[in-house]
Structure formats: C-alpha cells, structure tokens
Amino acid sequence: MESLAPLSGFHELVLEHRHRGRILRARVYLRPYRSLAIQFLLEDDADVNQAVKVAVYNMKLATGQDGPKELQQLFPSGCRLAIKEPYFKRLIDGSVGIHVDNPHEIVFLPKEEKVPKSAFSSSAAAADDTSAMENRRQAGEIREMGNKLYR
Numbered sequence: 001m002e003s004l005a006p007l008s009g010f011h012e013l014v015l016e017h018r019h020r021g022r023i024l025r026a027r028v029y030l031r032p033y034r035s036l037a038i039q040f041l042l043e044d045d046a047d048v049n050q051a052v053k054v055a056v057y058n059m060k061l062a063t064g065q066d067g068p069k070e071l072q073q074l075f076p077s078g079c080r081l082a083i084k085e086p087y088f089k090r091l092i093d094g095s096v097g098i099h100v101d102n103p104h105e106i107v108f109l110p111k112e113e114k115v116p117k118s119a120f121s122s123s124a125a126a127a128d129d130t131s132a133m134e135n136r137r138q139a140g141e142i143r144e145m146g147n148k149l150y151r
Helices: 068-074 121-129 132-150
Strands: 022-034 038-044 051-056 080-084 087-090 096-100 106-108
Touching (some): 022 068
Antiparallel strands (some): 022 080, 038 051
C-alpha cells in the first residue's frame, strides 16, 4: 500500500479510467446492499459533501450469508477503507462509481486514523436507527437547507 500514491479526493477521479499506482481513502456512508455486487456509498475525506457509489464484485462472505445484517457488519457506516487502483466508470445501473472486480483491492483501515469530521455523520448514524419515514423527513430538511443556501 505504501508504494501507491494517494488520491487527494474524488475530484481526481477520471471517468472510464483505472487509476494505476494510486489509492483512494474514504469512509463508508450509509448501509451496503447486494444486487449483482455489494454496493455502498463512500464519503470523500477531502470533501465531506462528496459521495460516490462503489460496486464490489466477486466478494464471498466467510459466513456464506450475505443478508443486510452481514453486509452491515462487513461495511458498517463510518468504516474507513482504501481502494487500490480504483476504476471509476459508468456502472451497470447507469450511474457512475468505483468498480471493484477483486475484493483484495479493498483494504480496511484502522479507526484511529485521523479523518475530517463528516457533515453527515449524525445523519448516517440516525439512518441506522430510525424508520424510513424519519429518513425522508431528514432528507427533506437537508434539501430545504441546501435550497436556502443556494438562493
């Protein structure tokens, strides 16, 4: 990992490009889920207002189970990780994100590594503990705050 140069943030990612010789450090934001791949959002260390989707393919959990509980244990909200040589591309669902074919490209980082405090950390923790209705209410409040700041 030491031989890889760190990306300073999501703004350095180039679409349809594998960033060879580089590593991206970030924090898991909200809960992971499985479709064809294990997917979750990453929050940028450099800019807490930036998030990008990650799709991890070919990952088999040791338990053989890959339900929401097991995925949440593997990629808990706030979990620090690094992705070696990230490939930023258009994903199957049409969105853009980081495509990880080899799960060994993901390195879990220690919690004590210094990172900027997330602007969304209280919302992310609340999303784990509240109902969907509460999440929608919070999203509406955040949208209103953004609209007021934009005006």
